[in-house]
Amino acid sequence: MDNIAGQNKGGKLAVNITVIILVLLWLLPTIGLFVSSFRDRDQISNSGWWQAPFAVDLNFRARVAADDARQEGDIFVVEGNVFADPSLSGRFPDAEGVVAAYGTRAVAPDEFAPGEVSELRTGGTVVVNHDGTYRVESPEEIARGPTLYFEARTPPRFTLANYETVLRADGMDRAFINTLTVTIPATIIPILIAAFAAYALAWMDFPGRGLLIAAVVGLLVVPLQLALVPLLSLHTNIGIGQSFLGIWLAHTGFGLPLAVYLLRNYMVGLPRDIIESAKVDGATDFQIFVRIILPLSFPALASFAIFQFLWTWNDLLVAKVFLPSGAESQVMTVKIADDLLGSRGGDWGILATAAFVSIAVPLVVFFTMQRYLVRGLLAGSVK
Amino acid sequence: MSPVIQGILTIIIGVGGCVGYFYFSNMLLDKVIFPAKGPNTGRNINRANQVRPWLFLFPAMFALGLYLAYPVVGSFWRSLFDRSGANFIGLGNYAALFAEGSFRTAVLNNLLWVLFVPAMATFLGLLVAQLTDRLSWGNIAKSLIFMPMAISFVGASLIWKFVYSANPDIGIINSIRDSMGMTVLDPLQIRFWNNFLLMFILVWIQTGFAMVILSAALRGIPEETIEAAIIDGANPFQVFFKIKVPQIMGTIVVVWTTITILVLKVFDIVYTMTGGNFGTHILPSYMMTYMFRDDGRATAVAFVIMLLVLPVMIWNIRQARNEMR
Numbered sequence: 001m002d003n004i005a006g007q008n009k010g011g012k013l014a015v016n017i018t019v020i021i022l023v024l025l026w027l028l029p030t031i032g033l034f035v036s037s038f039r040d041r042d043q044i045s046n047s048g049w050w051q052a053p054f055a056v057d058l059n060f061r062a063r064v065a066a067d068d069a070r071q072e073g074d075i076f077v078v079e080g081n082v083f084a085d086p087s088l089s090g091r092f093p094d095a096e097g098v099v100a101a102y103g104t105r106a107v108a109p110d111e112f113a114p115g116e117v118s119e120l121r122t123g124g125t126v127v128v129n130h131d132g133t134y135r136v137e138s139p140e141e142i143a144r145g146p147t148l149y150f151e152a153r154t155p156p157r158f159t160l161a162n163y164e165t166v167l168r169a170d171g172m173d174r175a176f177i178n179t180l181t182v183t184i185p186a187t188i189i190p191i192l193i194a195a196f197a198a199y200a201l202a203w204m205d206f207p208g209r210g211l212l213i214a215a216v217v218g219l220l221v222v223p224l225q226l227a228l229v230p231l232l233s234l235h236t237n238i239g240i241g242q243s244f245l246g247i248w249l250a251h252t253g254f255g256l257p258l259a260v261y262l263l264r265n266y267m268v269g270l271p272r273d274i275i276e277s278a279k280v281d282g283a284t285d286f287q288i289f290v291r292i293i294l295p296l297s298f299p300a301l302a303s304f305a306i307f308q309f310l311w312t313w314n315d316l317l318v319a320k321v322f323l324p325s326g327a328e329s330q331v332m333t334v335k336i337a338d339d340l341l342g343s344r345g346g347d348w349g350i351l352a353t354a355a356f357v358s359i360a361v362p363l364v365v366f367f368t369m370q371r372y373l374v375r376g377l378l379a380g381s382v383k
Numbered sequence: 384m385s386p387v388i389q390g391i392l393t394i395i396i397g398v399g400g401c402v403g404y405f406y407f408s409n410m411l412l413d414k415v416i417f418p419a420k421g422p423n424t425g426r427n428i429n430r431a432n433q434v435r436p437w438l439f440l441f442p443a444m445f446a447l448g449l450y451l452a453y454p455v456v457g458s459f460w461r462s463l464f465d466r467s468g469a470n471f472i473g474l475g476n477y478a479a480l481f482a483e484g485s486f487r488t489a490v491l492n493n494l495l496w497v498l499f500v501p502a503m504a505t506f507l508g509l510l511v512a513q514l515t516d517r518l519s520w521g522n523i524a525k526s527l528i529f530m531p532m533a534i535s536f537v538g539a540s541l542i543w544k545f546v547y548s549a550n551p552d553i554g555i556i557n558s559i560r561d562s563m564g565m566t567v568l569d570p571l572q573i574r575f576w577n578n579f580l581l582m583f584i585l586v587w588i589q590t591g592f593a594m595v596i597l598s599a600a601l602r603g604i605p606e607e608t609i610e611a612a613i614i615d616g617a618n619p620f621q622v623f624f625k626i627k628v629p630q631i632m633g634t635i636v637v638v639w640t641t642i643t644i645l646v647l648k649v650f651d652i653v654y655t656m657t658g659g660n661f662g663t664h665i666l667p668s669y670m671m672t673y674m675f676r677d678d679g680r681a682t683a684v685a686f687v688i689m690l691l692v693l694p695v696m697i698w699n700i701r702q703a704r705n706e707m708r
Contacts, residue, residue, distance in 0.1 A: 011619075019514050019524050022507075026528045026587065029542045032555070036545065048558050049545070181390040189397040196405055197443030206436040210707060212444070217703040219451045221644045221696045225670050225685040227450060229678045230457030234449075244389055248397075253450025256443055285435055286409045314535030316651045317667075321674065333537045337655050348545070348553055355541040359534045366533030370526065377592065378599050 036352035064145030102150035109149035162353040186251035194259030202267035266300035303376025332358040462682035476683035501642040508593025529591035536651030600634040
C-alpha cells in the first residue's frame, strides 16, 4: 500500500511495464554480445544479431568450370551449378541452395535477377537460375571460365568457430591464465593483512585509533592515477620492475583501504560479550582473533574477496602500467583493449567472443555469490 | 619460471609469511621482550598490550603508506620536474597543461561526467529500487540490473560497441535509423553528445550499485511514517518524495559520492571506445596519453584529479568521525 503505484490495477500494470522496459534495456546489449559470439563471421557482418534466428542473404562467388565446355552448333556452352563449386562445399554440402540474385562483376553481385540473361565482359552471355544452374554461351571457345557472383539465402548458422579462433590463434587462452595468475594472489594476500589491522582498529584500545580510521577512510578515495608513476619508478629502483610480483603488490596496496574499512565495520558489530568473556577466560588477543573473530567475520571476508576478485579481474589500468606489455604477460582486458581492438577491429565475431570469454568468470562468481556481494556493499555504505 | 608456479609460490609465501609474522611477532612479544612472569609480570603484560595493536597494524599501515599515502606526495613532487626528472620547473607542467586546448576539453568533459553519471545512476537506481519493491519478480529484475557490476569496463565497452556501431548490421541505433529511412551515422563522432553516449555506459554499470543500496535503505524506513502519511491523504508521489526520500537522504548522498569517486578513476571506457578522439577525453584517459612518455605531465594530470577528489575526501573523513562519536 505504500507503493507509488500499488493502489490500482492500472498503476500496477504501469510499474510492471516500466520495469520490463528497464530490464530489457539493461539486458539486451549483453544478449547481443552473447548471441554474436556464436554466429558465423559472414552472417554477423550481413545482418544484426537480433536477426540471428533468420536466414541471411550472403554473397558468394563460383568459377565456371571451363573443362566441361562443349560445342552446340556454332557456339560453345558450359552448364553447371554454382552451388557445386568446390570452394563452397563447406557452405553448401549438398550443392543445393536458392539464388536470390547474381552478377558478373564483384562490385555488383546482385545486378541481375535469376533467370535473366546477361552479357559477359569477355563476350557471350550467361544465365543463372533460382536453383543455381547456369548456362554460359560464347561464340568463341571458352578457355578460362568466368567467375560468377551470386547472392544466396543461407540458413542461420551457430558455430563455436569464433571461440576456437580466439582461444587458439589469438592467444586468449594465455591471457586467461595470466588474468587468473594476477587475480588469485592479489585477492588472497590483502585479506589476511587487512583482517589483523581491522581487528586492531575495532577491538583494541590505543592512542591514535580514531586518527588511523579517518586515514583509512581518506585513503579509500585516493585516485589510483596518483600511484602509477611514483610506484612504477619505485618498483624499477628496487628491481621488481614490471612483473607479476609488482602487480600483486600494487593490487594488495590498492585493495587494502576497502578491506580494512569493510572488515572493521563488520567486526565492530560483533557482540562484545563473546570477546569479553573470552578475555576473562584468559584468551590472548591473538587467540581471540584466530578462534573467534575470523570465523565470525566470514561473511565480510567473503564479500571483500568477491570485490577484490572482480576488481582485479576487470582491471585494465593497473595491468597496463605494472605488467610488461608483451604477449606472454598480457591479461585479458589489455589483450582486448590494446591488441584485438586494433588488429581485429572490424571482426565483430572475434571481439564479441573475446569479450564474452573475459566476462564469463565474473558473471558466474556474481550470480553464485550475489548474496555476499550485496551484504558487503551494504556494510560499506549504510550503517 | 612460469607465472603460474610463481603465483602459487607467491600465495604460499604471502599467506605463510603473514601468518608467520603475526604468530611469531606475538610470541616474541609475550615470551621474550615482555614475558608474563618474574617480578614485573603486571607491568610486562600491560606493556605487551600497548605494543600489540601496532604489531597487528604494521603490515597494513606499511602497505597503505607506501602504496597510497606516499604516491600523493611523490606524484606532486614529480609533477614539479620536467620530462627527464632532472630539472625543477615549479608549476611549469601545470601551466603547460592548461595552455593545451585538449586538456581544457578533458577537464570540461570530466566535470560533465562528474555531474551526469552520479546523478543519472542514483536517479535510475532509486527508480528501480522503488518500482521493484513490491513486485513479485522484483528480485529477478534487480539481479539482472545489478549484473553489469560484474562486467569489466572493457567488456562493457565492447558490449556497447554493438549498440553504437556505425554499421547498421551491427549497431542497433543505426539499424533503427536505417529502417526508418534516415542516413547512417557514427554516433561516437557527434561532438559533445558522444560524451553522453560514453557516460551512459558507466550509468549502465553503476545503476545496479545504487539500486542495491537504496533498496535496502527504502526497506529500512519505518512503516508508521508511511502509514501516517497515507492516512493523512498523501498521494503515492507525495509519499515517495516527501516521506521516503528525505528519510534516506543520507544514503543517497553516500551513493552519490561513491559513484563520483569512481567516475574520477575510470579511464577504460574512453580508452576502449574512442581512444579520446572526437573530443571525448577525460582526465584519467588524458593522463594515459602521457604515461610512459612524460612522467612530469602525467603526474600533473593525476594531481589535478586528486584536487577534484579532495572535497569528497574531506567530507568522507568528517562523516566517518561523526559516526564514531
